[in-house]
Amino acid sequence: QSVLTQPPSASGTPGQRVTISCSGSSSNIGSNTVNWYQQLPGTAPKLLIYSNNQRPSGVPDRFSGSKSGTSASLAISGLQSEDEADYYCAAWDDSLNGSVFGTGTKVTVL
Amino acid sequence: QITLKESGPTLVKPTQTLTLTCTFSGISLSTSRVGINWIRQSPGKALEWLALIYWNDDKRYRPSLKSRLTITKDTSKNQVVLAMTNMDPMDTATYYCAHEGDFWSGLFDYWGQGTLVTVSS
Numbered sequence: 001q002s003v004l005t006q007p008p009s010a011s012g013t014p015g016q017r018v019t020i021s022c023s024g025s026s027s028n029i030g031s032n033t034v035n036w037y038q039q040l041p042g043t044a045p046k047l048l049i050y051s052n053n054q055r056p057s058g059v060p061d062r063f064s065g066s067k068s069g070t071s072a073s074l075a076i077s078g079l080q081s082e083d084e085a086d087y088y089c090a091a092w093d094d095s096l097n098g099s100v101f102g103t104g105t106k107v108t109v110l
Numbered sequence: 111q112i113t114l115k116e117s118g119p120t121l122v123k124p125t126q127t128l129t130l131t132c133t134f135s136g137i138s139l140s141t142s143r144v145g146i147n148w149i150r151q152s153p154g155k156a157l158e159w160l161a162l163i164y165w166n167d168d169k170r171y172r173p174s175l176k177s178r179l180t181i182t183k184d185t186s187k188n189q190v191v192l193a194m195t196n197m198d199p200m201d202t203a204t205y206y207c208a209h210e211g212d213f214w215s216g217l218f219d220y221w222g223q224g225t226l227v228t229v230s231s
Contacts, residue, residue, distance in 0.1 A: 044221040090157075099215075102156070103156050
């Protein structure tokens, strides 16, 4: 039922770069900014990236975001074991008149 | 510092109405552009946005659940209440409230810890 589509899983070894995609439409990503959230096991989600590519204070610069057209991406460079979590994209949807989340991607550090 | 905390029943029976309260500090719903959202997550599933209320009482709802949801605010108590009618076992989830970081943005910069609600007879 999620409007934004993400790959269910991604993985890498420590130090590698991992990229997660988020595909939407003209009514959400195509016309609004994208935000990314990290959810560690058993905890509430945490804002990771806002306004497509901005990092809140305290978020390591290993995390970066980008957007092009109706898609967005989150990149984690220099993957660390503590990055093992679920990641969600989100945006406002002008047609639904509300926020929409992605399907979520589980990142595993091998 | 902005903090939010959800409260309400942990167990409700099918067909009952769920009432959840979000109590927050560090912000005021009498201040322009402040908004509070409700978001839920069923076990093992993705996040699902439910509802939003702004300082000016502007309200938005998830279209598929709009007939069952009511969001209200009590500015004097720094609280936002979500009511969901006709609860079903499929509504079993952790319910979060979150501060809207920017107008109509999907930007949730502060979250409560969440409260698990189980729907079962």
